[in-house]
Amino acid sequence: MKRRVVIGMLGTTLDKRGKRHNRWNKWRPTVGLCMQPGFAIDRLELLHGDNSQQLAGQVVEDVAQVSPATQVKLNEIVLRDPWDFEEVYGALLEFASRYTFDTENEEYLVHITTGTHVVQICWFLLTEARYLPARLLQTGPGQNEGEPKTAGAYSIIDLDLRRYATLTSRFMREQAASVSLLKGGIATRNTTFNALIEQIERVALRSTAPILLTGPTGAGKSFLAERIWQLRQSRHRVKGRLVAVNCATLRGDNAMSTLFGHVKGAFTGAQQARKGLLREADGGMLFLDEIAELGLDEQAMLLKAIEEKRFLPFGSDKEVSSDFQLIAGTHRDLRQRVAEGRFREDLFARINMWTFTLPGLAQRREDIEPNLEYELLRYAGDSQSQVRFEPPARQRFLQFACSPEARWPGNFRELSASVTRMATLADEGRIGSEQVEEEIARLRRSWYQVEGGSLPEGMVELDLFDRTQLESVLTICRTSSSLSDAGRRLFAVSRQQKKQPNDADRLRKYLARFDLSWEQLRGEK
Incomplete structure (x- = not known):
């Protein structure tokens, strides 16, 4: 059998009814709940304000008399205004977030009878949203003949909480x-x-x-x-x-x-x-x-x-x-x-x-910058050392990383590896222009190596100038929808000086110098 745990708010009015011994002639919800025949409570989590310690202590003593097996745990919360929705909801949410629930061995009930109406509504909402893995419990004074008036009666309820729409923004x-x-x-x-x-x-x-x-x-x-x-x-x-x-x-x-x-x-x-x-x-x-x-x-x-x-x-x-x-x-x-x-x-x-x-990094280039910061934070957590970009170095890396030249075939995993390499090589916790340029060159080599299929075999013998230029042209070709689109991107400035620019023909002739064709490139992609 699972242990039964009840969570509830101390009722500053109902739980205070009666004075001295006369209190035993009155129905008090929290004490009466622990007097229910056949409804044993193993633990009572009783929340109360910082100005109700004396009443809370009295209730603990009375519960011990009527139900010695019930453990009562007092939980003090601060509520300046118990009628303020935002404040009450925040306080109860904080309690639910830090509480350790053991649903394997315990069942939970939320006692909604005590507290202001605002408290009750917030209990409803938190239970409905499953911040509290519990059912709702309501008590009342005994109505039927033979029912002890001081114990009252209880019922487990399931209310439709959709009517409480006042906390939609929360x-x-x-x-x-x-x-x-x-x-x-x-x-x-x-x-x-x-x-x-x-x-x-x-x-x-x-x-x-x-x-x-x-x-x-x-x-x-x-x-x-x-x-x-x-x-x-x-x-x-x-x-x-x-x-x-x-x-x-x-x-x-x-x-x-x-x-x-x-x-x-x-x-x-x-x-x-x-x-x-x-x-x-x-x-x-x-x-x-x-x-x-x-x-x-x-x-x-x-x-x-x-x-x-x-x-x-x-x-x-x-x-x-x-x-x-x-x-x-x-x-x-x-x-x-x-x-x-x-x-x-x-x-x-x-x-x-x-x-x-999920889209790849090339389809989310605007997210490279926030992911850059995330990767630096993750590196700091793993290595226990803080690393930052020097502003010019950061701007240079982002300019390259967000450009059409950056292919990112490994997506966010590759970006993470890139940031980790720069952070590891950084001197005195600062990633400078030198580390950035080294990393850009490293990425270019990995993306344009012959094994990766970027340059056709035989292109490795080109002069560095021709090879670098050709690599950039091929990158544009592979990220363009058509030959004309690639030509417009490559000749965006010089085409303005021509009355009838033919970008596609100009690009086709450039590729032919290296025995390449648009169709061949699209087939290699």
């Missing part, structure tokens, strides 16, 4: 805090991405259906999955931990064993039974990154586990159960994989209810 601020959590506190500026995160926040708190995160490698799928789990955990929507695995690392028997577990002797080398990640995620969340890399057999078992919450460990004929919430991630086009027969259509349909595509 809820908007709380939602903004949830969105900020999902973004890691980064003040992103991309409107499309911000709208996406706001929708994810609503889904994360209202739905337990699988979530599918798509987007290029390094776009932040793993980071966002962890933040979704943190958000759900903070609202008591999930109890267990987050279990994550990159499915690209799983092959053959190891895939089955890692995900679903195995029994002893299931295959050569299986000397001990293994629980498996799905069972470890029971009561929590499972993040399967690169889910498209799973084999068809594993996909079939995963579908059964999602739909039935049951599956067979590898080598076993006895089913086990696991109730987890799934987040899947991939940089693949799953519809194309289904068409190719490489991904099960029924599994795709099951995980495709909530699909969110």
Whole structure:
């Protein structure tokens, strides 16, 4: 049996009724609650103001008389004006945020009878929003014959709280805090991405259906999955931990064993039974990154586990159960994989209810600057050393990082590595122009090396001047929608001096000097 815990506010009027021994002839909500037959309370968390210590002490003594097994814990809160919505809501929210709930071993009830109407409404709202993983409890004086008047009666209620719309603005601020959590506190500026995160926040708190995160490698799928789990955990929507695995690392028997577990002797080398990640995620969340890399057999078992919450460990004929919430991630086009027969259509349909595509860094260049500051803060936390850009160096790096020349194929992961390198090489905690220029040259080499396919083989023998110029031209070509578009960008100044500029023809002739063509470049992309 779970321990019963009641959370409530000391009633400065109702709990004070009667003087000396006469108080036992009056109904007092907090004391009467602990006198209910067949309704044992293991712990009473009693909130009171800083000017009610004497009354609180009297109530503690009286509860000890009528219910010696009930532990009473006093919690002092400061309320200058108990009729001020903002103040009361903030004080109760602070209590709920710092309180350690143990929902595995305890059930919680919020006593709403005492306190001002404002207090009662705020209890309603906090419980409805799941800041308090509890039910509402109401008490009143005994009305029926035979009911002890001093004990009164109680009822557990479930009210429709939508009528209390006066705190809409406060809820908007709380939602903004949830969105900020999902973004890691980064003040992103991309409107499309911000709208996406706001929708994810609503889904994360209202739905337990699988979530599918798509987007290029390094776009932040793993980071966002962890933040979704943190958000759900903070609202008591999930109890267990987050279990994550990159499915690209799983092959053959190891895939089955890692995900679903195995029994002893299931295959050569299986000397001990293994629980498996799905069972470890029971009561929590499972993040399967690169889910498209799973084999068809594993996909079939995963579908059964999602739909039935049951599956067979590898080598076993006895089913086990696991109730987890799934987040899947991939940089693949799953519809194309289904068409190719490489991904099960029924599994795709099951995980495709909530699909969110994260844009890469090249599509969010306005977010490079706030992410730059975030990465410096993260480096400071990891290395315990503060590092800052010198203003000219910062401006130079941002100019390069936000330019069309910057390809960022590794997306935010690559930006993080870039900042980490500069911070590590910084002298006396200052990233100067020298470190920035070295890093820009390093990024250019990595993006334009022959193995990366930027320069066709044979171009490595060019003079440095020609090679640098050609690399810049090819970058523009690969980020342009057409030959004419690339020409206009490359010849934006000189074309103004021509009556009939033919940018496309001019670019085509330039490429021909290196035995290159527009069609060839588009095919290489």
